[in-house]
Amino acid sequence: MQETILILDFGSQYTQLIARRLRELNVYCEIHPWNKAPELTPEVKGVIFSGSPFSVRDENSPKPEVDKYKGKVPLLGVCFGAQFLAQNFGGEVMASNTREYGRAHLSFVGESVLAKDVVNNSQVWMSHGDTITRIPDNYRVIFSTEDVEVAGFEIEGENTFGVQFHPEVYHSEYGKNLLKNFVVDICKCEQSWTPASFIESTVEELREKLGDDKVILGLSGGVDSSVAATLLNKAIGQNLYCIFVDNGLLRKNEFEEVLASYKGLGLNVKGVDAKSRFYEGLKGESDPEKKRKIIGNIFVEVFDEESHLVENAKWLGQGTIYPDVIESVSATGGPSATIKSHHNVGGLPDYMKLKVVEPLRLLFKDEVRRVGRELGIPDTIIGRHPFPGPGLGIRILGDITAEKVQILQEVDHIFIKGLKDWGLYDDVWQAGVILLPVQSVGVMGDERTYENAVALRAVSSTDGMTADWVHLPYDFLAKISNQIINGVKGINRVTYDISSKPPATIEWE
Ligand code: XMP
Numbered sequence: 001m002q003e004t005i006l007i008l009d010f011g012s013q014y015t016q017l018i019a020r021r022l023r024e025l026n027v028y029c030e031i032h033p034w035n036k037a038p039e040l041t042p043e044v045k046g047v048i049f050s051g052s053p054f055s056v057r058d059e060n061s062p063k064p065e066v067d068k069y070k071g072k073v074p075l076l077g078v079c080f081g082a083q084f085l086a087q088n089f090g091g092e093v094m095a096s097n098t099r100e101y102g103r104a105h106l107s108f109v110g111e112s113v114l115a116k117d118v119v120n121n122s123q124v125w126m127s128h129g130d131t132i133t134r135i136p137d138n139y140r141v142i143f144s145t146e147d148v149e150v151a152g153f154e155i156e157g158e159n160t161f162g163v164q165f166h167p168e169v170y171h172s173e174y175g176k177n178l179l180k181n182f183v184v185d186i187c188k189c190e191q192s193w194t195p196a197s198f199i200e201s202t203v204e205e206l207r208e209k210l211g212d213d214k215v216i217l218g219l220s221g222g223v224d225s226s227v228a229a230t231l232l233n234k235a236i237g238q239n240l241y242c243i244f245v246d247n248g249l250l251r252k253n254e255f256e257e258v259l260a261s262y263k264g265l266g267l268n269v270k271g272v273d274a275k276s277r278f279y280e281g282l283k284g285e286s287d288p289e290k291k292r293k294i295i296g297n298i299f300v301e302v303f304d305e306e307s308h309l310v311e312n313a314k315w316l317g318q319g320t321i322y323p324d325v326i327e328s329v330s331a332t333g334g335p336s337a338t339i340k341s342h343h344n345v346g347g348l349p350d351y352m353k354l355k356v357v358e359p360l361r362l363l364f365k366d367e368v369r370r371v372g373r374e375l376g377i378p379d380t381i382i383g384r385h386p387f388p389g390p391g392l393g394i395r396i397l398g399d400i401t402a403e404k405v406q407i408l409q410e411v412d413h414i415f416i417k418g419l420k421d422w423g424l425y426d427d428v429w430q431a432g433v434i435l436l437p438v439q440s441v442g443v444m445g446d447e448r449t450y451e452n453a454v455a456l457r458a459v460s461s462t463d464g465m466t467a468d469w470v471h472l473p474y475d476f477l478a479k480i481s482n483q484i485i486n487g488v489k490g491i492n493r494v495t496y497d498i499s500s501k502p503p504a505t506i507e508w509e
Contacts, residue, residue: 002201003189004043005029006069010052010062010080011329017168018048018078019322020364021176027183028193030362033329034064046074046159046187049081051166055130056083056093074159074186079128082162086153090136096147100126104145104165112142112154114161116181118174124151124165125172132164159186195367195374199231202359206235210315215357216307217317219244219269220389221258224319224360226381227372229267231359232317234375238268240317241310245302247295248275248402249391251416252409261378274302278393279402286398288509295390307354316354320361321368385430386464394509398437408435410488411454418480419458428470431458434497434508442485442492453493454484459506467501 005022009015009031022029032038034049047069054061066088069075077085087093104126108115124145132150135141143152143163152163161182167175183189215232219225219242232240244262246255259271281294307313360368372382388394392412396404412433419425434455442449456477461467481494497504 001043002028003045003192005183005187005189006038006044006047007031007050008034008037008047008064008081009050009326009329010034010054010064012051012053012078012080014166014168015050016323016326016364018050018179020366021168021179022183023193023364023367024176025180025183026191026193027189031326033327034062035329036327037065037068040068040072044073045189046076046183048182049075049077049084051079051081051127054080055095056080056087057095057130070160071158074182075161076182077160077162078168079164079166082153082164083128083130083132085155085160085162086132086135086139086150089139091132091139092134093130094133096129096131100128100131100145100147102126103171104147104151106143106145106151106165109141109144112140112152112161113185114152114154114163114178114181115142116185117177118181122173123171124167124175125169126165128164132162161186195370198363198367198371199234199374202231203235206232206357206359210236210239210357212239213314214239214241214310214312215315215317216241216243216310216313216354218242218303219258219262219267220319220387221250221254221381221384222319222387223365223372223382223384224321224368226262226319226377227368227375228317228319228359229262229269230265230372230375230377232357233265233267240268241307241313242267242269243272243303243306244269245272245274245299245306247278247299247391247393248405249278249295249393249400251387251392252413258381261381265377270306272302272306274298275402277302279400279405282393282400284399288394291393291400291509292390295393299389314355315357318356318358320358322360322362322364325358325361383426385425385428385432387432388507394507395432396435397508404435407452407488407490408433408454411435411484411491414483414487415456415480418476418483422473422476424472424476427460428458429461429467430464430506431456431470433457440493444492449492451490451492453495454491455495455497455508456480457497457506457508459501461501461506464506467506469496469498469500472496 007018007029019029019031083093104124105121106124108120131148135153138156139153141150141153145151148164154161167178217229229242262269278298281298285291369382392408415433436453438453439450458470459467460470484494
């Protein structure tokens with residue numbers, strides 16, 4: 001039995017952060033939309049109500065089935081959640097005179113287990129336009145701030161709590177301690193959710209589910225598919241058939257090196273050299289979206305052919321992770337549920353008729369890495385930057401030829417190796433080089449050259465949605481520029497991209 005904290009989502013931008021903080025405390029939790037609140041089962045140790053873009057004063061604001069949980073298991077309301085717990089049991093919530101966004105300081109008003117190891121006068125993060133102006137008689141105030149009298153409360157004789165601030169955000173200094181008090185001291189969770197325990201239980205479940213069935217999985221060289229494959233391999237060994245396609249748009253030596261690592265991990269993997277098929281299909285095409293489509297379609301064809309060579313395969317393994325499967329609550333209209341699907345392996349055709357197995361569907365990205373390390377996957381795979389599915393195909397502006405790929409691979413190799421040698425690789429979220437369809441005049445020795453330019457790109461980010469360019473040291477850029485121009489025939493000019501996203505994007509196409 002996996003002890004679980006349920007998080008009911010009311011559409012707050014921070015809901016996933018609550019889950020991540022709890023997972024960091026080695027407590028397993030699940031996010032569910034408020035209008036699909038699960039029944040209480042013995043493994044549920046506590047429930048958290050998230051914040052929301054709605055005001056509890058709105059007629060159409062979410063009205064969760066609170067009686068399912070309140071008084072039965074410990075319950076913590078955050079922001080909207082706290083206001084809901086106040087208003088619906090005899091309290092009052094009003095629009096604030098001054099909207100409170102950002103920094104505030106907590107002062108302790110009453111003693112509570114929830115306040116253990118939270119420091120008086122410490123900073124918390126607020127984001128609300130409503131305030132609890134009156135609490136029911138059996139509620140007791142725990143915290144106040146300069147502007148808000150009821151910044152935290154508990155219900156006497158009941159393990160129910162509410163906080164107006166957001167303990168889950170980084171800027172709430174002792175927020176993690178508060179969440180720990182709730183899940184450990186109040187909900188009595190044992191903090192037993194670790195990479196090792198996840199591996200043990202998942203491998204067992206996979207064995208039971210898959211029996212002697214065969215599973216096919218497309219490896220990309222990235223973290224998610226590699227960890228998914230290694231877990232499946234631990235469960236079913238040689239019945240896992242991995243396919244790793246060389247589309248000719250990977251980094252220099254990547255196909256050979258990654259294939260060797262996979263074999264070193266004991267995976268039953270087949271490397272498929274389909275370079276010429278991709279180059280042929282891409283010939284003369286320079287429209288970015290058409291290039292993407294061509295690359296995706298050829299991948300599906302190759303993968304499909306290869307998977308048909310595995311007789312009687314029943315399952316398709318995928319590296320889907322938790323952020324891809326959490327049902328999101330719409331922040332504007334009524335609560336709507338949309339499930340994002342995973343397209344990293346190119347969107348496989350339905351007619352493959354395989355059942356899908358996704359061993360990582362409960363993990364966040366950082367947890368996938370922790371599990372991968374525990375499984376002994378080398379850091380060269382676990383710590384690598386994200387790399388787009390269409391690979392160098394969208395980093396060669398204009399049409400693609402084998403010669404251009406080779407030039408870009410050389411330049412990219414110098415840049416990436418440089419980042420590693422200078423100890424900069426791990427400070428960067430993603431890096432790469434773009435081959436520009438621009439020729440310019442240069443001079444080498446006594447000779448005039450007329451060759452291509454490249455743009456180096458290195459960005460910081462957390463999820464690729466927003467990004468900033470990294471201030472790489474001038475000495476490093478000087479050295480790399482020199483190495484590229486002297487070492488790669490066909491390139492006589494190096495530029496560094498200093499655009500943030502937005503308004504630019506990370507890739508140029
Ligand atoms: P942009 O350029 O949109 O990139 O700022 C954000 C992130 O997405 C990656 N990216 C892709 N990944 N297929 C992928 O699998 C694609 O077509 C694609 N386009 C961009 C990009 O590398 C960055 O990490």
